[in-house]
Amino acid sequence: MPKTKKAAPVRGPRKAGPEATRQKILDAAEILFAERGFHSVSVRDITTAAGVDVALINYHFGSKQLLFETVFMRRAELLNAERLRRLEAVVQRAKPRAPKVEEIIDAFTHPLLDRSARGGPGWKAYFALIAQVNNSTEFGGLMMTRYFDPVVHAFIAALRRAFPGCDERELYWSYHFLSGALTLTFAETGRIDNLSQGACRSNDLDSVHERLVPYVAAGFRALCSKSSATNVRRKRRVL
């Protein structure tokens, strides 16, 4: 780990500097972790791709595991800021009424899908990584909770206003289904391309978003609208 004595002097025109090294490592790690997962990428794979010495991962990040968490955190903070801002804007703009469900969902999903589509390969790899972590038994619960909980709570709070009197469980399960649909989209596995014989393309995220929002909105309404009466009827019908 580097000594952090005098918070980044860097005044003269450096050749590259330690910050550039850090970023090169993070960029390479991000792509490799996304492509092949945490355990099947070696620190030598990363440093070779980044064009730096192997020892620099442990010097700058402490360990491979801590590098992984740094990769995860780097873009999470940018995302959280924008998503919270958008959610807040949607809620404020609608006052004193509750916001439209579609607008809430859009504020939650658009910052992600837009960056995955147009933010460059770093963002694309980052979201593929999220897709893996979200569905992983070993990392899923902990890391997603640590870095994304504030946004999700704000999202649920906005929906709570849109569905007054709705049972909390309906809101959380509805979010759960959205989370699954969204993160599978990030993975871009190409499966839908094969299935549809080319009619759908995994990397056409605009088409996905255009459909995800009304799909999920309809799901939320089915579970969360006038909950008591609907739920009684529903429980009779299924199974």
Place this chain on the structure above:
Amino acid sequence: MPKTKKAAPVRGPRKAGPEATRQKILDAAEILFAERGFHSVSVRDITTAAGVDVALINYHFGSKQLLFETVFMRRAELLNAERLRRLEAVVQRAKPRAPKVEEIIDAFTHPLLDRSARGGPGWKAYFALIAQVNNSTEFGGLMMTRYFDPVVHAFIAALRRAFPGCDERELYWSYHFLSGALTLTFAETGRIDNLSQGACRSNDLDSVHERLVPYVAAGFRALCSKSSATNVRRKRRVL
């Protein structure tokens, strides 16, 4: 690899036999792969858990990778048979009318969620493994396609009858969202437990199923009903 000379004699009451060894390895591998992923489980981890010699994985399965695929295939065949049977029954029972969307979805999801809930730890681990594979960039497209395509095509075909004249892409994307919601459920990461502060439990799969069916059915209807008119309006509204 074992020589397959005379397809399983096994008449007398054997001590254990090679088939028992194979099953012990598969059972141990299934659980470990589900818990920690393919790359972070060593063949020694598996053989130790199974109580057999390390060399037996390569003898019976050829390699670690082929063992992984065997684990994947073993239960897939059982599942596919029942799901195809259920889908066929739903379609036949409704004739000459189209089946109800909820019934089609139930035929697709119930065999999975029911086994994950009540099939024992082997089935639970298996579905957690599916959750990882489905969202993995390296395995996702290929393995899911290889083992589950027939069922998905039958599922889409049934839905095509329920939504006559619907654009194919709407059907496939709707399936995509269902796939994401369903597989995240299998992972049982505990994230929803944390988020909801205990109001929802990841392992309460009956509650999930009870909600997944109407949620997804509403999503399908939003995208696939009287598609042309609805879609024109939808594309204006979003983004």
Place this chain on the structure above:
DNA sequence: TGGTTAATTCAACGGTCGATGAAATCTAAT
């Protein structure tokens, strides 16, 4: 310019990885 410290390089550590060849054991049919 000399001294201090951060950043980088290099070589190597002990450990574990997946896989395999040879020997030993067991099973089944003669």
Place this chain on the structure above:
DNA sequence: ATTAGATTTCATCGACCGTTGAATTAACCA
């Protein structure tokens, strides 16, 4: 009982793993 083949055990292979201490280079300050 003998024999042939299937199964299991054992020891070990070379390769790669994450990490680290020591040596080297570069940047800053007095």
